[in-house]
Amino acid sequence: MTEYIFKGxxxxxxxxxxxxxxxxxxLASELTQAGATxxxxxxxxxxxxxxPITFQSITCQPVITDLFASNPQGRIYHIxxxxxxxxxxxxxxTANILAKAACGIADDTLSTTIxxxxxxxxxxxxxxxxxxxxxxTQHNLETLRERGIHIIEPEVxxxxxxxxEAIGRFPKTETIIDYLKNLLTVVRGLEGKTILVTAGGTHEPIDPVRFIGNRSSGKMGYAIAEAAEARGGDVVLISGPTCLRPPYGIKVVNVETARQMKQAVLDYLPQADAVIMAAAIADFRPSEESVEKIKKEKMPKSLGLGLNPDILQMVSEKEGRRIVVGFAAESENIIESAVEKLKKKNLDLIVANNIGKPGVGFGSDLNLAILIDRSGPMGDLKTYRKSDLAGRIMDWLVGALKRDAAD
Ligand SMILES: Cc1cc2nc3c(=O)[nH]c(=O)nc-3n(C[C@H](O)[C@H](O)[C@H](O)COP(=O)(O)O)c2cc1C
Known part of the structure; x- marks a missing residue:
């Protein structure tokens, strides 16, 4: 846990x-241990x-339940x-407090504080x-979001x-802590900057039903988009097909194929101060796409493949100064391969992932990763929650943009 964020x-x-x-x-216990009051x-x-005694013992703070109680200085608690x-x-x-907050009802100490x-x-x-x-309930949530209230959605x-198997579960403590870490991050630093993020894999159609795809869940790219937004950036998220909810307050451009992703990146590139290419774009696509569903008996014995555009290369070659961050998913010689890619594609930063270990990487909430910039690797390969790794990439980006502005 990044304790310094909660201290004080x-x-x-x-x-x-x-x-x-x-x-x-x-949650109260974790936040207290992390240094928060x-x-x-x-x-x-x-x-x-x-x-209340349970919370009081854990937080070492009085628990407020009475609207008319005052603090030791004689001030009304909710104020x-x-x-x-x-x-x-x-x-x-509860559904009840959401409804009360949406209507501005203040009839007890909790609703009055809000x-x-x-x-x-x-x-x-x-x-x-x-x-x-x-x-x-959904209408109340919409009202609250419009007013800038943050909602962490329940889990399935x-x-x-x-x-x-239904929606409504309270999220894991780590999910909440990660969200609060982003919200309380002292370093904002991306105000006025446009950050272009790609996420997810691409689907390369064989026919209207079948496609070639990959295992990318989009979680890493979405976490980056959220971390950039939390630091005040204007974020455009270009997303391949995922099962993730569009992050609130972020412009999402949905694409399916690598060629569509290339076009979307080109459309938004001129206004971008930084491009973070977290998408796992398919290297190949079927050389022919059938307009009609191919009948089983007419299915070819082998599939001809064509190369997809190298969008990362294209971005780094485009005119204009912008920070370009790439990802390298590797299962061997992680650091060496990533350094080579950084140089070859002229990147400012590369995030090297070890995808060879079970439980991390594609689809997981964790990444075994290391950041490498032009001066070399930063630290060692480490397991991060994707939201935490996204925060580190954004902290690096804030510094890089500052250095660029000073040059
Ligand atoms: C056993 C029990 C469990 C409940 N669980 C929930 C719940 O998980 N979420 C919810 O919105 N309401 C739940 N309720 C209903 C709330 O307690 C009820 O709407 C109450 O008025 C909420 O008051 P408050 O928002 O002032 O705390 C539950 C009620 C009972 C009796």
């Missing part, structure tokens, strides 16, 4: 009355799920906390899948109400 920060953790209230205990506000119904907090996190957020604050508010809903999908999985 005050996080108001609002707990509402959902079954996932017990998971907020782990965590002030808990509980709704009357939250107290029915977890005792003092809403001023002190760097961020207010509502976890779990109305009173000027700090960032992050809501982490968790509920039964039908409550989540309810049109009123087993729900307390017995559903085996």
């Amino acid at each position: 920060k005050t996080i108001a953790l609002g707990v509402s009355g959902g079954i996932a209230a017990y998971k907020a205990v782990d 965590v002030k808990i506000i509980m709704s009357e119904n939250a107290v029915k799920f977890v005792s 003092s906390i809403s001023e002190e907090a760097d961020v207010i996190v509502i976890a779990p957020a 109305v009173a604050t000027r700090s960032a508010v992050v809501m982490i809903p968790a509920m039964n899948n039908y409550m989540w999908l309810n049109k009123a 999985g087993r729900l307390a109400c017995g559903e085996e």
